[in-house]
Amino acid sequence: MFRKCVAVAAAVAGAVALGTGTAGAAATTFGEGTYLVGTHIEPGVYQSQWSDGCYWERLSGLSGELDDIIANDFASGRQFVQIYSSDLAFSSDFCGTWTRLADPTPVAPEPYVAPYVAPAAPPPAPPFPPELIVPAIGSAVVGSAVLPTVAQMMVAGSLMP
Known part of the structure; x- marks a missing residue:
């Protein structure tokens, strides 16, 4: 030792x-x-x-x-x-x-570039114009149990465009 x-x-x-x-x-x-x-x-x-x-x-x-x-x-x-x-x-x-040996030359990192993402497609158009929705609701409830309630809402203006 x-x-x-x-x-x-x-x-x-x-x-x-x-x-x-x-x-x-x-x-x-x-x-x-x-x-x-x-x-x-x-x-x-x-x-x-x-x-x-x-x-x-x-x-x-x-x-x-x-x-x-x-x-x-x-x-x-x-x-x-x-x-x-x-x-x-x-x-x-x-x-x-x-x-x-020589120290390695530091290399600057590449700037980050986000990948291209295509814009989202617009939502599809409704199958029929919105102004036809209220009459369609009215005709669908004729003869049903909800007709009196729907009629009162229409008179009050809550289902009208």
Whole structure:
């Protein structure tokens, strides 16, 4: 355990001593080792050189414990890693040079255009003119039990157009 802490501390000190970029600026390219995010390297998407047996780790701590590993991989070929500003450090072995890829250009969303909806058709015309409705009601109730009520309404003017 103590040897792991000393090894990690030495790797971080070595990265600082090697000068991984200009003073005060985090680097966008780096090689093997352990680098503090935001101090030694910038957050972003990085790609490695083609390699056989590349091992990398995103770290939340530098204790050397397994709990410090946020994500890791051991693979061959070109590797792509998203390093977040919330990561404490990034470490790699046998991966060659890592190069930060350009941030994608933000694309403005397309303005929303509502789909065309045809106007509703007008309601159908009545089958006969409205002025014929009142006489039709009167003729339909002749001889029925409601005739006296309808007659009183007609006299009062409530059924007349």
